[in-house]
Amino acid sequence: MKAAFIFLAPDVDPSKDRGTIITPKVELTSVAVNNYAEAVNVARQLVEEGVEAIELCGGFGHVGTARVAAAVEGKAKVGVVRFDGHPGLDNRSGDELF
Numbered sequence: 001m002k003a004a005f006i007f008l009a010p011d012v013d014p015s016k017d018r019g020t021i022i023t024p025k026v027e028l029t030s031v032a033v034n035n036y037a038e039a040v041n042v043a044r045q046l047v048e049e050g051v052e053a054i055e056l057c058g059g060f061g062h063v064g065t066a067r068v069a070a071a072v073e074g075k076a077k078v079g080v081v082r083f084d085g086h087p088g089l090d091n092r093s094g095d096e097l098f
Helices: 036-048 062-072
Strands: 002-008 018-022 027-033 053-056 077-080
Touching (some): 027 036, 036 062, 053 062, 062 077
Parallel strands (some): 002 027, 002 053, 053 077
Antiparallel strands (some): 018 027
16 A cells, blocks of 8 residues: 655655655655645655555644545545644644645
8 A cells, every 4th residue: 555644844854854665555655744735745756656645644634634635536535643833843734834
């Protein structure tokens, strides 16, 4: 199974700030993005590469999660880690920032 984790971080390049771990049953790619717009683009690319499941970091609020889910058009399952305020985003939700 191919899966991915997309997380929000400042001053990143999603084409470089990524890594993949391959186990006997799961290939997990982790990708850093600056904002929701990049997350949407990265999610679409990951689906084209065969990713079936995408987990979003806790910085994604309801709006950001919905944007990514809509972007993959049901071609991958989308889940999210939940924080009311993410410590890496000054204890705010991405919905407040993006």
